Amino acid sequence: MAFQCQRDCYMQEFITTVVSCSPAELKVENSGKNEKVTGFNVILKDTILFPEGGGQPDDRGTIGTVPVLRVTRQGSEAVHFVESALEVGLEARLKVDWERRFDHMQQHTGQHLVTALADTMFGYKTTSWELGRQRSTIELNTAVVKPGEMEALEKAVNQKIRDRVAVTVQLLSLDDPVVEKVRTRGLPDDHAGPVRIIDINGVDANMCCGTHVSNLSHLQVIKILGTEKGKKNKTNLIFLAGNRVLKYAERSYSTERSLTSLLKTGAGDHVEAVDKLQKSVKVLQKNNLNLLRDMAVLIAQNFKNNPNRGKLFCLHRKDGDNEFMNIIANEIGTEDTVLFLTVGDEKGMGLFLLTGPVGIVDELGPRVAELLEGKGAGKNGRFQGKANRMARRGEVEALLQERSHHCSSLEE
Incomplete structure (x- = not known):
């Protein structure tokens, strides 16, 4: 089935019903250590909280006033882990952590766009990707990229954003002929129900369960930070999309101001100043x-x-x-x-x-x-x-x- 979060990725509140609530445990990371939390697995009639899948982390939010700590998919069901029991049959209002959700929408749609154009422009196929907490990584099936390719790719993806290309969602049956023509790395073994297709008009059509923006203009901008050597003759492309670019610029400017104050030089001289400082430190260490x-x-x-x-x-x-x-x-x-x-x-x-x-x-x-x-x-x-x-x-x-x-x- 398609959840409400997949039918309308922009919905931030939703009324639904508690179908079941059973005792459960969850492993959570606390200060670098894994701890077990005792709570309950809750299944709802429908949900706007996305369960982890397709390379996209799960949503956070609340059921009534109860925080949801994890959302996972089990077959056709979304399982919400909470610390307080909820009465079966209860009609509850769901709220999604919108900042987290919209960030994931921007990064995930950005990945689709970068992946599609890297293939179209250079023949580089995406073999996997990771939506990280601060930056995302796309694994390409090439040992090296040629000089200038990433600059050209970044220019092309941002042009598509400026062109305000529409992004639509289709729900198709598995035997629909259209399904055979779309890009995919395969359906999960426990897949049930219709196949969900994310279509970037004229750019890419791809099977995907994740949440996406409805227009590339909502991505704002994409910044390709660079590439690094991957595993088994692969290359990792590192990128930021949307609000992450703004936050990155803010952090970079803050760092620049701090370095200017410490080094007593302008931003353009920071590298030279640090190089001189490192050489001085080496001399002092030797002495x-x-x-x-x-x-x-x-x-x-x-x-x-x-x-x-x-x-x-x-x-x-x-x-x-x-x-x-x-x-x-x-x-x-x-x-x-x-x-x-x-x-x-x-x-x-x-x-x-x-x-x-x-x-x-x-x-x-x-x-x-x-x-x-x-x-x-x-x-x-x-x-x-x-x-x-x-x-x-x-x-x-x-x-x-x-x-x-x-x-x-x-x-x-």
């Missing part, structure tokens, strides 16, 4: 590394020249690295001295190195990693790794002191 290496040698020599040095040397430095620790270890030597060196956040994450007599290091290395709540490995008298809780360095030093008579401890 800093050289200073750290020199400091590591001096620290080691100072310890070796100390007549009262013990059998244990402990050091932490916030801005060191693995090379810094290894230089100290190499300079001091580990035949009869245990070295416990750490770099990084004094209380959080960092790196550690334990060196010394093979027997002691083999015995205590795993214990040191455990105390620092990290992981490590080693051989030949060296055990090093990553620490997640550097604040426990004191416990490690106490453990090592049990095996030594004296500890020369230096904290910088």
Whole structure:
């Protein structure tokens, strides 16, 4: 069947009846983690909330005052997931999140237009597409595109928008001869009812279940951001349509103003200014590394020249690295001295190195990693790794002191 959202994509409110309501669970993403939400699957007599399909995400909205968290299609039914039970037979008013819906209409119709003209102009077929949260991607069956093709394609699609080409919807039976002539990647296995054809007048006719604008002028504009290498000799074309172009321009201008303020240069000089800044940073990093290496040698020599040095040397430095620790270890030597060196956040994450007599290091290395709540490995008298809780360095030093008579401890 065709839902009301497919018969009239612009309808924002609709009165319908609750047909069924059954307990259900839904997996939702919360702060990057999947969580299970307990609720109910609701089937309505008809709906203006589009269920996910055809590469288009589902709608959001409300049934009465109850938010709809997900809409999926099961056969000929649209299933609405809500957290509160709804009485069967209840007459309810549906409202669609129009901003989300119209955005999806613009991106989806934009994809049809770009796909059709990429095929007509260059013979590039669309093999898949993704309507992303910020930008959309069309996968083309070509390993490369030639210089100038995307510029020509963008010019052509925007001309069709300016021509105000009509977009119509037809519902045809599967055996209708017209169906055989339209572009399609195949019907889903559980398809039931008439075949829905989206016809961009004189441009493209395509089987599609999604929601679309009724005229290309409603797309406003399409911006092809560029292409990137896809999988298996494919090319991904990245584009924005309609309001997303306006939002992109707004974000870009805001970024431009911020960079102008930070770099103290006009927009046209931003790239050159950042390039100079990066080169300066590389020079500073190189100088800093050289200073750290020199400091590591001096620290080691100072310890070796100390007549009262013990059998244990402990050091932490916030801005060191693995090379810094290894230089100290190499300079001091580990035949009869245990070295416990750490770099990084004094209380959080960092790196550690334990060196010394093979027997002691083999015995205590795993214990040191455990105390620092990290992981490590080693051989030949060296055990090093990553620490997640550097604040426990004191416990490690106490453990090592049990095996030594004296500890020369230096904290910088």
